[in-house]
Structure formats: structure tokens, C-alpha cells
Amino acid sequence: MVVVPAIPEIVEDDLQTAVDARTDALQTLRELGPPDLVHLVKQTTKGSTKQIGTYHYATGIDASSSASLAAYVNTLTYTPYDKSQKIVSGLYCCYNAFSRVDMRVQVAIPGGVESYCIDERGEKRVATDSLWLETYLCAVLRAYSYADDGNGEAIKKIVGVRRFNPITSTESEHRFLDAAERLFFKGWQLGSDPEVQLPNLVSNHLTTGILRYIHTTGRYTSGINLFEKLRARDIEISSLLAKVYISADEEVRAVSLLHEAVQQLPMDHSLLDVQAEFCLRKNETDLALQVAQRGIVAAPSEFGSWARLAEVYVAMEAWDLALLTLNSCPMFTYQDKDAPRMPEPSRVLLPVLPESMLDEINDDLASEVELVHPTLRRLHAAGYKGTFLKAYSLLTAVTAKIGWDQLLKIRSHVFVMEEEYRTEKQTGGSQHGTGSRNASTTVLRGTPSPGVNGTTKVQGGDSEDEEVQELQSGKTDHNDTAEGGRNNSVATDATEVDTITNGISNMATADNSIEKPEHTVASEEVKSGSEDPDPSNAHNAQLQNKRLCERWLDNLFMVLYEDLRVYTIWRTEVAQYRQMKQHYEKSPEEWEILGDLAERLHHPNEAVEAYEACLTTRFSPKAMKGIMDARERDGNGRNVLTCLIRLVAWQYRWYSEFSPSLLFAIRKLIEDEGAVKVRSIIQAMSLPQPVLDLTHHYAALCAAFRSNGSEG
Numbered sequence: 001m002v003v004v005p006a007i008p009e010i011v012e013d014d015l016q017t018a019v020d021a022r023t024d025a026l027q028t029l030r031e032l033g034p035p036d037l038v039h040l041v042k043q044t045t046k047g048s049t050k051q052i053g054t055y056h057y058a059t060g061i062d063a064s065s066s067a068s069l070a071a072y073v074n075t076l077t078y079t080p081y082d083k084s085q086k087i088v089s090g091l092y093c094c095y096n097a098f099s100r101v102d103m104r105v106q107v108a109i110p111g112g113v114e115s116y117c118i119d120e121r122g123e124k125r126v127a128t129d130s131l132w133l134e135t136y137l138c139a140v141l142r143a144y145s146y147a148d149d150g151n152g153e154a155i156k157k158i159v160g161v162r163r164f165n166p167i168t169s170t171e172s173e174h175r176f177l178d179a180a181e182r183l184f185f186k187g188w189q190l191g192s193d194p195e196v197q198l199p200n201l202v203s204n205h206l207t208t209g210i211l212r213y214i215h216t217t218g219r220y221t222s223g224i225n226l227f228e229k230l231r232a233r234d235i236e237i238s239s240l241l242a243k244v245y246i247s248a249d250e251e252v253r254a255v256s257l258l259h260e261a262v263q264q265l266p267m268d269h270s271l272l273d274v275q276a277e278f279c280l281r282k283n284e285t286d287l288a289l290q291v292a293q294r295g296i297v298a299a300p301s302e303f304g305s306w307a308r309l310a311e312v313y314v315a316m317e318a319w320d321l322a323l324l325t326l327n328s329c330p331m332f333t334y335q336d337k338d339a340p341r342m343p344e345p346s347r348v349l350l351p352v353l354p355e356s357m358l359d360e361i362n363d364d365l366a367s368e369v370e371l372v373h374p375t376l377r378r379l380h381a382a383g384y385k386g387t388f389l390k391a392y393s394l395l396t397a398v399t400a401k402i403g404w405d406q407l408l409k410i411r412s413h414v415f416v417m418e419e420e421y422r423t424e425k426q427t428g429g430s431q432h433g434t435g436s437r438n439a440s441t442t443v444l445r446g447t448p449s450p451g452v453n454g455t456t457k458v459q460g461g462d463s464e465d466e467e468v469q470e471l472q473s474g475k476t477d478h479n480d481t482a483e484g485g486r487n488n489s490v491a492t493d494a495t496e497v498d499t500i501t502n503g504i505s506n507m508a509t510a511d512n513s514i515e516k517p518e519h520t521v522a523s524e525e526v527k528s529g530s531e532d533p534d535p536s537n538a539h540n541a542q543l544q545n546k547r548l549c550e551r552w553l554d555n556l557f558m559v560l561y562e563d564l565r566v567y568t569i570w571r572t573e574v575a576q577y578r579q580m581k582q583h584y585e586k587s588p589e590e591w592e593i594l595g596d597l598a599e600r601l602h603h604p605n606e607a608v609e610a611y612e613a614c615l616t617t618r619f620s621p622k623a624m625k626g627i628m629d630a631r632e633r634d635g636n637g638r639n640v641l642t643c644l645i646r647l648v649a650w651q652y653r654w655y656s657e658f659s660p661s662l663l664f665a666i667r668k669l670i671e672d673e674g675a676v677k678v679r680s681i682i683q684a685m686s687l688p689q690p691v692l693d694l695t696h697h698y699a700a701l702c703a704a705f706r707s708n709g710s711e712g
Contacts (some may be wrong), residue, residue: 002693005655007076009349010342012053017343020516022093025341026102027120028180031191032205033095034340035059035161040076042085051088057340060143060658063094064136064175066115066127079107095142097190098134098183103127112710137179141190141209143658144216144339145624150628150647150661152621155654158339159348163651165658169704173219177226180210184230194386195303202239202270203621211243216660218667218707220248227504235261239270246278269299275319276308280315302332303387306428310394318409319398320414326394327553334386342351355690356652361619375566376593380559381600392600393555396563400602404564408517411557415549418519469638507614514565517557520549567597571606588618595626604630621650625661632665638666641681645695652694666698671709675699 012018019039035057043051062068062646072089090107102118115127143166148154155161167173170513187206192199199205228239238261246255255278261271272295279288292309299305306329399407448712577584585592595610608630611623628643644665652658670678682695703710 002659003353003355003652003698004164005162005652005657006351006353008351008655009054009057010160010345011347011349012055013052013343013346015051018053018690019054019091019344021092021342022102022340022573023118024169025121026100026118026122028096028224029095029097029100030335030469031338032145033336033339034331035097035146035158036063036139037093037340038076039091039093040073040087040302041089042087044084046084047194052085052431057161057216058164059146060166061094061162062136062166063103063132063139065132066105066113069094069106069112069115072704073107074109094135094139096131096135097138099131101125101131103131103135104186106206111229133179137176137183137192137206139309140176140179141205144209144212144660145205148651148656148659148661149625149660150621150651150665151625152650152654155651155656160350161510163656163658165663165701167217167657170706173222173705175212175510176213177222179348180206181226183231186233193306195390197302197330198523201234201236207240211240212660214244214326215247216664216667217701218671219705220244220250224248224250233266236268236270237266238265239274242274242383246274250667251278251518263686265293265535267298267303269305272298273304273308276312280312282316283315285312285316289316301330303332303390306330307390307394307670319410322394322398323410323414324547326391327385327547327550328393330389331387331550331552334388334515336385339671353652353655355694356649358646358649358687361646361650361653365480371587372589372593372596376590379563379566379593379597381563382593382596389614392559393552395556395560396601399560399564403565404514404561408515411517411520413551415520416546420546441703469598469682476693494587514561514568516565517561520524520554563601567601567603570594570597586613588614588620589619592620594622595623598675599626602662604633619646619650621647624650628665632668637669637678638681640669641695642685644669645682645685645687645691648698649691657697661699665701666695667707670699670702670707673709675703 005270009016016039018037022034024035025034036059037055038058039053039055041053043049058072060295061072069092071285073092076090077087087109089109089111092105094109095101096117099117103117104115106114106116117125117127117131119125123312136236143164146158146161167176184206186668188199188201189205190199190205192204193208196203210223210226214220221659223244224241227237227244231237231241238257242254242257242261245251245257258271258275258278261268262275263272272291276288276291276295279285279291289309289312290303295305296309306325310322310325310329313319381392402410408639412455450478493644574584575597591610591614593613595607598604598607607629611620611626614623615627624643628640628647631639631643644662647659651657651662653671666678679696679699682692682699687694
């Protein structure tokens with residue numbers, strides 16, 4: 001028997017307020033839309049006519065027709081949790097992001113079923129077959145988009161969501177891929193990931209969902225068949241097909257396909273990006289550099305092309321060029337997923353599924369408020385997303401390889417520092433310029449354009465390299481964003497906090513071991529139309545060969561400094577406590593923050609140490625997921641399963657039967673170890689059988705998809 005999650009209930013103050021709030025929010029939805037809303041009207045069984053409204057959210061429910069949604073509502077009438085009330089009607093709301101309408105199925109119990117849709121103006125429309133096809137595809141994509149990664153963050157973000165697996169068999173897979181094929185060329189209407197400026201044919205939520213499904217389940221053959229059919233209609237699909245070939249370990253076919261496609265589309269950004277990534281994985285950095293440079297010319301306004309070039313420079317250990325390229329990245333304001341906006345409920349009921357009950361994963365988040373030091377709360381890097389997260393990851397990767405002090409030296413070598421600029425203004429006047437200037441596009445007067453390989457370019461050089469340099473020093477910037485504005489307060493915060501006060505008086509030495517970066521010059525300070533500095537001054541000549549640093553990148557350095565400072569103090573404290581043979585204590589949430597900090601700074605062993613300390617006091621899905629990822633890297637299958645079983649049980653506890661990350665983890669284990677061995681290890685765990693059966697359910701999905709290793 002398949003175990004389904006329990007049913008959370010959010011009780012309304014006034015009947016129908018949740019449905020009205022969803023209707024009002026339709027015109028504000030931007031992309032895939034919020035999770036499905038399931039609204040129930042109940043009344044007591046003792047003859048009273050008073051009715052109350054309750055609701056919960058759902059993802060992964062079959063939305064191909066009104067009958068399938070009505071069937072889900074009917075299953076809710078058989079729940080044994082509350083015998084004193086009965087359901088008299090139910091309403092299922094599922095958003096169609098293609099046509100921007102909310103598909104609704106009204107179920108009267110007992111009685112009939114009515115289906116219709118509500119548009120952005122709140123007007124009622126007829127639900128047609130084409131609308132149901134679009135709605136079905138959107139429901140599958142939302143199931144993957146709103147699924148939890150195993151660390152609990154998505155579950156904690158929206159309370160009361162039942163998450164189901166939308167594709168549990170090869171038959172349902174065929175229906176999904178058929179719908180995807182029919183609607184593929186409308187996929188750009190759904191929007192795209194935050195790192196993509198403009199959705200297009202190969203970069204949108206539909207292609208992201210398809211690729212994630214293929215990656216999760218390992219159904220590469222199905223993906224290849226789909227993209228081969230689509231490629232016959234548009235050669236641009238070659239980049240997606242090449243990605244699946246590479247994932248399926250069909251690298252020869254992928255390279256052949258890329259070669260053929262580039263002959264026809266020599267400046268297609270997606271094709272060039274797949275090529276550059278492949279060359280980078282093969283450590284062919286020279287080839288990757290050439291392709292990444294062409295990618296910049298092909299898509300100068302896309303963050304991904306600049307980030308790829310920065311990755312190549314990091315791999316080549318060309319640190320100065322990596323910083324200059326990072327400084328040229330167009331940054332976009334992060335837009336989060338569409339989330340429901342509901343009025344304050346009168347109460348929330350969160351029942352526990354009996355099969356998921358396990359003492360060690362009991363983590364009622366509302367039961368206690370943990371004390372966390374303000375400095376740990378103010379680590380801004382933990383909240384980075386989108387382009388800022390990627391840029392920060394590149395910056396920490398450089399720091400992990402060369403160290404903080406060397407990074408500061410390179411930074412001062414390529415960017416104009418505030419003190420330098422002040423000195424020049426006092427000795428030689430201010431800078432000269434024409435037109436509008438900003439930190440990403442301005443090179444101080446007299447600067448020779450540096451080549452991509454570190455040499456100085458002169459006129460008559462390679463035209464493509466010159467285009468890259470022209471874009472790098474003269475592109476239109478997208479960096480005056482709300483995110484960048486928010487980061488302007490980071491430097492101020494970083495200067496306000498001096499130390500973590502844990503009762504140790506000599507922490508100042510650890511604090512001083514991390515040099516605080518001085519600020520670079522903001523573009524606003526470089527005034528246009530003023531006199532030129534004296535070119536005979538050697539200091540001025542050196543200054544003119546530098547560039548202005550973007551304000552957002554300057555703030556990233558301050559945030560990185562704060563991360564490193566806190567990390568250094570923590571490790572110094574740990575060493576001193578060990579020397580004194582005393583126990584080093586932190587609250588569970590503080591350990592979780594420190595583990596996340598160590599991960600950001602590329603210290604995996606210290607991250608595991610913090611996560612393990614967190615789990616000794618309280619269960620944390622984030623800490624358990626961090627340890628599981630570390631054990632995966634170590635190839636320790638038994639320990640991976642130990643973590644996986646507890647994470648699966650915790651997911652079911654919070655109404656989620658489906659996590660793509662956990663399904664992928666067990667698929668890889670089965671692929672490496674074999675299904676029989678994995679099932680044996682699971683069964684050998686000294687845990688309640690119902691808890692083990694939940695993980696067996698994930699293993700059974702791999703068998704249903706005939707994944708590698710599932711037959712033995």
C-alpha cells in the first residue's frame with residue numbers, strides 16, 4: 001500500500017477569504033504561479049448549519065482534466081482525522097501560466113462537478129481541452145519547481161503544502177513528454193531562471209523542468225528522443241540535445257552534434273556555452289577560453305556568458321582577468337517564485353503521519369526560540385540568490401585557491417582604490433571623461449585595453465578578442481539594481497560589528513588576522529569634464545591602467561571579509577577550547593549557520609563538523625543534507641543511506657512524498673551498488689519498519705523507471 005502524506009489544515013477566519021485572495025492575486029503572478037489551492041467547506045455532523053473554510057496547498061496532482069482534480073477532492077472526504085465534521089464542498093484551483101488563467105473545479109459532496117477558469121480580471125471563462133493541456137504541463141513543472149531539495153528550505157517557506165510526485169511511471173512520463181513536445185515552442189511564455197535576462201526557446205522554465213526530470217530519473221533515452229524530434233523543427237534545440245548526450249555519457253555524439261550545429265549557428269550563445277562547459281570539464285582551458293570569448297560577443301547582456309568566462313579564467317589561474325570579467329557581469333534583481341498571499345488564518349492544524357514518526361527527527365520549529373548571536377544573523381551571503389549567489393561563489397572559489405591576502409593584492413592591482421584616488425585628486429586634479437560613466441564601463445583615461453590572456457592589445461589584433469575587450473570595458477550595465485542597492489548597506493554593517501563575544505577575551509588576535517579591505521572608488525566620485533592628471537606623474541600613469549570596481553562587487557568583498565572574519569574567529573575559538581579540553585557550545589541554529597558558512601568558504605570538513613554538532617542537539621534537515629552530500633563525495637554508500645532514510649521520513653512528516661534531490665541520491669546509489677544491496681542495507685537499519693518503507697518507496701520508483709542497477 002502506498003503511503004500518502006497527512007493533510008494539513010489552515011482554517012479561515014471568514015469563509016471563502018482564501019479563494020478571494022487568490023483571485024485578487026492573479027494579476028500579480030509573473031511566472032509559473034503559486035502551488036495549487038485546495039479549499040474545503042466543512043460543517044459539523046451534529047446538525048449545526050454553521051460552516052467553516054479550511055485550505056491547504058498541493059503540487060504534483062494530475063491536472064489533465066476536471067475529473068482528475070475532482071477525484072483528489074473526493075479522497076479528502078475519507079480522512080479519519082476528524083469525525084466531528086464533514087466536507088460539504090471543495091474547490092481545486094490550479095494556475096495555467098501559459099494562458100494566465102486559474103483553472104477551477106468545484107465539487108459538491110454529494111452532488112456534481114463544475115469546471116471553469118478565472119482570468120486576471122476575475123471574470124469567468126469556459127475551460128477548454130487546450131487549456132487543460134496547458135494546465136497539466138504547468139502542474140508538472142510546478143511540482144519540480146516547488147519541490148524541496150532535501151534541506152527543508154522550500155518546506156519551511158510555505159506552510160501546508162502537500163507535495164506529490166507528478167510522474168511515477170513510464171506511462172505518465174509519455175504523457176508529460178508528449179505535452180511538452182506539443183507546447184515546447186510556447187515555453188518562453190513561462191519565464192526563466194533568475195540568471196537569464198530574457199526567456200528564449202532553450203532557456204525557460206519548460207526546458208529547465210524537462211532537463212531536471214531527465215537528470216533526476218536518468219531517463220536519458222526519453223530525453224534524447226524528445227529533443228531529436230524537436231531539433232528536426234529547429235536547429236537551436238541542439239544545445240539541449242547535447243546536454244542530454246553529455247549527461248548520458250554519449251560524449252562522442254555530443255561533440256559531433258555540437259560541431260554540426262555550430263557550423264549552422266556559429267554565434268548561438270547556448271551552443272557556445274555547452275561547448276565551453278564541456279571543454280572546461282575536460283581541463284581544455286585554452287579551448288574553453290576561445291569558446292567563452294565568442295560567447296561574450298554572442299550574448300553580451302547575459303550574465304551566464306560572463307560568468308562562464310570568469311570560470312575559465314579561474315581554472316587558468318588568471319586571477320586578475322577573472323576579477324575584471326566578474327566586474328563586467330550584468331547583474332539582475334532576483335525575483336522569487338510566485339508565492340500565495342493569504343490573510344491571517346484563525347488557526348493552523350499540522351497533523352503528523354504515523355508512518356513518519358521517529359523521535360530523532362521531531363523538530364517542531366515553533367516549540368522554542370533559539371538564541372543566535374547577532375553577528376551570525378548578519379551574514380548577508382547566506383541570503384544571496386540568483387546572479388549575486390553565482391558571483392559570490394566565484395569570488396569564494398578564488399579565495400579558497402589563493403587566500404584572502406593575495407586576493408586583496410590582485411584587487412588593488414586591477415581596481416582603483418579609494419586612497420589612491422584621494423591622493424591623485426590632491427596632487428593632480430580629478431579625472432577627465434565625457435558622457436555618462438559607471439563603474440563597470442569606465443576605464444580611466446589612457447588605459448591600454450588588456451588582452452584576454454593578460455597581454456596588452458594593440459590595434460590590428462584579433463578582431464574577436466578586441467570585441468570581447470570592447471564589451472568588457474564598454475558594455476551597457478544592468479547593475480544599478482535593487483539587489484545592488486540592498487547590498488550598499490552591507491559594508492556599513494560589516495564595519496559596525498567588531499567581534500563575536502563568547503566570553504573569550506583574546507579573540508582580537510584572530511579578528512586582526514583577517515585584513516579588512518579598503519573601499520574602491522565609486523563611479524559617482526569620478527567627475528566628468530574636469531582636468532586631466534599630469535601624465536608625467538608615475539603614480540598617475542599607474543592609476544590610469546586600472547578600472548573602477550562595480551559597487552555591487554565592492555560590497556561582495558566586504559561580505560566575504562565578514563564571512564572570513566567570523567569563520568577565523570570560530571576556528572580559533574574551537575582550537576583554544578580543545579587546548580583547554582573544554583566543550584565548545586553553540587545553539588543548534590548557530591551550528592547550522594556555521595556549517596553553511598564553512599560550505600560557502602569551501603571548507604567541507606569544518607562544515608561537516610558543525611553539522612554533526614547541530615544534530616547532537618536537534619534534528620536539522622539542512623545539517624543532515626550537508627552531511628549526506630559530504631558522504632556522497634566520499635563514496636560512503638551506507639552513511640548516505642543512513643542520512644537519506646531520516647530525510648525521507650522528515651519530508652513525509654511535512655507532507656512531502658517527493659524530493660527530486662533525494663530521488664536522485666538513491667538512484668545514484670542503486671546505480672553504483674545495485675538495488676538488492678541498497679534494499680538490504682535499508683532493511684538492516686534498526687528503525688521502525690514504516691519509516692524504512694518510505695525509503696523503499698523511493699527505491700521502487702527507480703525500478704519503475706528501469707534505472708541502471710535496479711534489476712540487481
